[in-house]
Amino acid sequence: MSMPPERPVAPSRPEAPRAGRAVAGRRRGAGKRFLVVGDVLDGVLVHTTAASMGAHDPAAVIRHRPVGAAGNTATWLGWLGADVDLVGRVGVDDVYRHERSLADAGVRAHIRYDARTATGAVVSVRNGSGRTAMSDPAASGVLSAEDLPVDLVARADIVHLTGSAMLGGGGPDRIAALVARARSGSARVSLDPSSAAVVRAVGASEFLEALSGLDALFPSEDEALALTGAPTVTEAIEALADRVPLVVVTMGTEGVLLGRRGRTPQRVPITPATVVDTLGAGDAFAAGFLRAWATDPVRVAAAAREGTRVAARALGFVGGRPPV
Numbered sequence: 193m194s195m196p197p198e199r200p201v202a203p204s205r206p207e208a209p210r211a212g213r214a215v216a217g218r219r220r221g222a223g224k225r226f227l228v229v230g231d232v233l234d235g236v237l238v239h240t241t242a243a244s245m246g247a248h249d250p251a252a253v254i255r256h257r258p259v260g261a262a263g264n265t266a267t268w269l270g271w272l273g274a275d276v277d278l279v280g281r282v283g284v285d286d287v288y289r290h291e292r293s294l295a296d297a298g299v300r301a302h303i304r305y306d307a308r309t310a311t312g313a314v315v316s317v318r319n320g321s322g323r324t325a326m327s328d329p330a331a332s333g334v335l336s337a338e339d340l341p342v343d344l345v346a347r348a349d350i351v352h353l354t355g356s357a358m359l360g361g362g363g364p365d366r367i368a369a370l371v372a373r374a375r376s377g378s379a380r381v382s383l384d385p386s387s388a389a390v391v392r393a394v395g396a397s398e399f400l401e402a403l404s405g406l407d408a409l410f411p412s413e414d415e416a417l418a419l420t421g422a423p424t425v426t427e428a429i430e431a432l433a434d435r436v437p438l439v440v441v442t443m444g445t446e447g448v449l450l451g452r453r454g455r456t457p458q459r460v461p462i463t464p465a466t467v468v469d470t471l472g473a474g475d476a477f478a479a480g481f482l483r484a485w486a487t488d489p490v491r492v493a494a495a496a497r498e499g500t501r502v503a504a505r506a507l508g509f510v511g512g513r514p515p516v
Contacts (some may be wrong), residue, residue, distance in 0.1 A: 224462045224486040227348035230262025233312040257511035258293045259353040264472040264512040268479035270298030271514035283311040296516045306331045329357035332504035337369035348379040356387035368402035371446030382408035388418040393412035408438040415503040449497045460496040465504035472512020477503040
């Protein structure tokens, strides 16, 4: 099997960085400030022809990349020209390296460190049949509400909580505390559950109870089903919309389903893309959606279309982050 190129020619950055892109007389994200809270990880990304345990692929493509849902979403927001801060936690030896990587994408990083715990890590292995991933949250797994500065929350227009490494540790009380701290200012608060496995580990009902006061929820189809136990995604989104004002379910090639209480779910199709790597596409979608939603909280279908456009760009790169 031939390997796809690791990185095609990078698309040009949007004009007017730090201010958003002009669309139909508007500037998406202009004057808005975003705060992303979650996991910043080290990634080992493997593309192999091996299809079974015990196989040896001497021509595998193996790359080390900074990854993590929060880092991915924040860097796409920065690449889009948004004004964005990130709060995360890494091992003490890796603070500068991750701060530099985020700063290169236009992100103000507020990295906490833990002298007793290493930086969290992900190993992602993909072949012609699909992908499998293994993660160790480490430092990201102990990120807490106490790590989230009140002054940053007070200045934000949108606070986005994301990352299975961050949400998977500490149980529902920790998630509830993070949501409560994010709500302590005037910002709208969104959360991406990030993993159906995390939902099951925390407990679906406990996870949902921890989301009290949330403005928007960004589950995948699997996460929506895990959170509700519903037999179909339509029933799942209706159940979630009874708890959260806006539910945005990403469904891969099936597009995006938008749910609001008392309304029929609305489907938004994907933007066609050449797929090199699916890692981080959902994080890129969240960045595109949030930037548009910050400017216009009513036209959520337009925000979803912007999200799919950013996700389509992300699919053309290895590793989940934009080129810088």
